[in-house]
Amino acid sequence: MSEKDLQRVTVTEKFLQYAADLSEALPSSAILVYADVFPGGEELSRFLEHVHGHRLVLVTRERNFQAPSGTEVIEVPEIKLTRLGQIKVAVLIGVARGLFTHEDLLICLSGLAESGHLDSLFILDLESEFEIFAVSQLEDLKEIVKPEVFQRVLSLAIVLATQGREGKPVGTCFILGDTDQVLQHCDQMVINPFRGYPENERNILDPKLEETVKEFALLDGAFVIRGDGVIESAGAYIRTGVVSADIPSGLGARHRSAAAITALTRAVAIAVSESTGTVTVFRNGKIVMEIEKPHPLGPETEWRRAFYAGPRAPSEWPHEPKLAKGGL
DSSP, X not given: OXXXXXXXXXXXXXXXXXXXXXXXXXXXXXXXXXXXXXXXXXXXXXXXXXXXXXXXXXXXXXXXXXXXXXXXXXXXXXXXXXXXXXXXXXXXXXXXXXXXXXXXXXXXXXXXXXXXXXXXXXXXXXXXXXXXXXGGGGTTGGGTSOHHHHHHHHHHHHHHHHHOBTTBOOOEEEEESOHHHHXXXXXXXXXXXXXXXXXXXXXXXXXXXXXXHHHHTTSSSEEEEOTTSBEEEEEEEEOOOOOOTTSOTTOOHHHHHHHHHHHHSSXXXXXXXXXXXXXXXXXXTEEEEEEOOOOOOSSOOHHHHHHHHOSOOGGGSOOXXXXXXXXX
């Protein structure tokens, strides 16, 4: 192991020890660790010994992740995000699943995927981080939308925001839950492409439907999706002029409609901005969270194209020799 690698291992161990000390000194609810930092299960388990005895939540993009005993797992979309973006999505999914509440204080550790070391520590008081989170708006969400449906749609929205469709940016909106009330405020802009199909063939949880959803995301209007994942409509026009005063000025018609429908119903809306690639979550007429699209800098390379392309698991990324030697 090179001296640089040894220094990084030492820093990672110190991060974990410090997180454990903070967890004892503060009324923290959990320690979140971005597990994709560690390229192997054995290495992850060895490092996690430093936080043994604390509530530990691992965040990963790997499907069917084999978590060490005594830990909880949050799967996030297989897309490159900034460090803060990683934490935002993990907290959002955690709240939707009922793992966290707005009263929780979280100690979050993150770093570059497969680098083998941690480099960032966040202490998040979810009740006071109003500039980043408004998670109290989602605490009853699982009564309206199944957590796995919310997670699936959020993942699709982030993929569309990052990749677009056929090389072109895409703007769209997903309205989840309270479907009967939502449809009372909607008109079809085009013939509903999902009408007449059996429910089991139009459920957003079916992986075979992903390409269909991405294609229909090019239509004007919104997707209306039941809480159990069944897609009721695509290309729906939200017919309402009610907009919450809490919505910032400058948003386009899609985002204002998303805010309005969540103010009138118990639904949650996820909007993708065509111009910026930002994914915005709305509930009760308010912005719950914004997830910014990562923008790669520097010259175009095979590594950068693969790193930002998604959706691919970290184990499928190309490996350059200099990374194996510890260089970045």
